[in-house]
Amino acid sequence: MKLAILAPAVLVSLAVLGAQSAAQTFPSRPVRIIVPFAPGGGSDIMARVIATRLTEPLGQQVLVDNRPGGGTLIGAELAARSAPDGYTLFLSTNGTVAINPSLYKKLPYDAVKDFAPVALVGVGPNVLVVHPSLPVKSVNELIALARARPGELSYASSGVGGAPHLAGELFKSMARVDMLHVPYKGASPATTDLLAGHVQVMFAGLGPAIAHIRSNRLRGLAVASAKRSQALPQLPTIGEYLKGFEASSWFAVFAPAGTPSDVIARLNAEIVKAMARKDVHQQLMAQGYEPVTGTPEQLAALLKRDTARWANVIKKAGITAE
Numbered sequence: 001m002k003l004a005i006l007a008p009a010v011l012v013s014l015a016v017l018g019a020q021s022a023a024q025t026f027p028s029r030p031v032r033i034i035v036p037f038a039p040g041g042g043s044d045i046m047a048r049v050i051a052t053r054l055t056e057p058l059g060q061q062v063l064v065d066n067r068p069g070g071g072t073l074i075g076a077e078l079a080a081r082s083a084p085d086g087y088t089l090f091l092s093t094n095g096t097v098a099i100n101p102s103l104y105k106k107l108p109y110d111a112v113k114d115f116a117p118v119a120l121v122g123v124g125p126n127v128l129v130v131h132p133s134l135p136v137k138s139v140n141e142l143i144a145l146a147r148a149r150p151g152e153l154s155y156a157s158s159g160v161g162g163a164p165h166l167a168g169e170l171f172k173s174m175a176r177v178d179m180l181h182v183p184y185k186g187a188s189p190a191t192t193d194l195l196a197g198h199v200q201v202m203f204a205g206l207g208p209a210i211a212h213i214r215s216n217r218l219r220g221l222a223v224a225s226a227k228r229s230q231a232l233p234q235l236p237t238i239g240e241y242l243k244g245f246e247a248s249s250w251f252a253v254f255a256p257a258g259t260p261s262d263v264i265a266r267l268n269a270e271i272v273k274a275m276a277r278k279d280v281h282q283q284l285m286a287q288g289y290e291p292v293t294g295t296p297e298q299l300a301a302l303l304k305r306d307t308a309r310w311a312n313v314i315k316k317a318g319i320t321a322e
Contacts, residue, residue, distance in 0.1 A: 026086050026263050030061040033089045033253070034082075036075025036096060038068040042124050042205070045287060046251045047091040050121060053274035071321065072096040073108055080114035084258035086267065090115065094250045095163055098306035102314045103161045103321040111307070115254040117299035118264055119271040123290045124249040125206040125225035126167050128238060129218040131197045139222050139241040142201070146177035154180040155201035156190040161321050164190070166310060167203035167224055167247035169317040174242045194218065203247065206231060207288025224248055231288055250292070250306075252299055268296055 031054070033047045044066060051062040067075035072095065079090035097111040109115075128139065134153075136142045146153050157165035160183045172179055182199050184190035187208065194202045195217055204218075206229060212218040213232065222238045223229045224247040238245040253271060255264060274280060275291040284291050294302075313319075 026266065027058050027060045029087065030063055031058065031087050031089065032063045032065045033091050034065045034067055034075050034079045035091045036067055036069075036072035036079075039066050042207070042249070042289060043091050043093055043251060045284075045289070046122055049280055049283060050091070050253070050271060050274060053277065053280065054270055057270050057273070072100070073104075076100075077108040079254070080109035080256060082256050084116075084256040084260075086255060086259050086263035088256060089118065089267070090254045090256075091121075092252055092254055093163075094252075094303075094306050094310075097252075097254070098303055099161065099163075099166065099310045099314070100321075101307060102311040103319065105320075111303070114257050116257050116259050116264060117296040117303065118253040118255050119268045119275075119296065120250060120252045120292055120294045120299045120302065121271060121275055122251045122284060123225065123292050124251065124288065125223050125229050125290065126164065126203045126247055126249065127206045127209050127213070127223050127229075127232070127235065128171070128201070128221045129194070129204050129209055129213065130201050130221060131194060131199075132216065132219050133197055134200050134219070136221070137219065139236070139238055142221060143175045143177055143241075146175070146179055150178040151180060153201060154182050154199045155203070156182050156184060156194050156199040157202070158187040158190055159183050159185060161314075161319055163247065163249045164203040164205075165319070166313055168201075169319070170245065170247055170313050171203070171238070171242070173313070173316060174245055205249070205288065210288055225290075229288075230285060230290070250302070251289075252302075264296055 033051055035043050035047045037043045047064045051064050054062045067078055076096050082088035100107060101111050130136060136145055155168045193199050203224060210231060213220040220235050222236050224238050226246045228237055272293045275293045281291055
């Protein structure tokens, strides 16, 4: 029996038709979004907002699958090893894909090779706060005090290598000051000690810090985002004092590498529509998060930029994961 040999052009045409067919029939079953954190945090909030708004346009249930543990490594590895068919998505922060590669000597995933960018979905600005007993009311005054008392001021963080820690190290480097880093096992105990005055400074998540700032239990000096926050517009950015300073956390959706480009394009379009909704904007802003979207290419560029930037901070500060 003779086997038919297909011309290269025919093979290409069949591949294109196959991809189009996959996109046209996607999704035909429920989609899950893996979140590498326990329920209740920023990533979980973002994932549930997206899942709720994607269910109707996709015509299938979109589920949130929380897989906490291992400093997000468990959830990230599961997502990276999932079938590249669009039915498994990964809600990641910049910590998992842009910071961890420089913190850990070995990871069970490659942030660039194992994931395909789908869409940036939001930013969680950090805010520089101090205990009210500290005699400073601006970033410049904090810098002046820290220079006058080198090594005496302490800043709290949620843990070694976390966004608040790296924000503090970036601040120390750019402001040319020396402050003592005091790591905690989470943002809550760090905030508790800051409120009690056991530490003086912290880069805190804007959402949890808003109530303390408004009640004057903490003094907000500036936000660490590129622009002022709509939630606290009276606060300047740190970049207004230290040009180029930015240390926000961001949230983005990724798919396993190899997911068909048409499927990614469909998911990106629906996510962008969802994040542009007025009710979504209001819901996230009320919790201190700002919806931000873009193309897969823009997310890839952001990942590349932040990976290089934080690698430099981590190397300079000599930080290694615990």
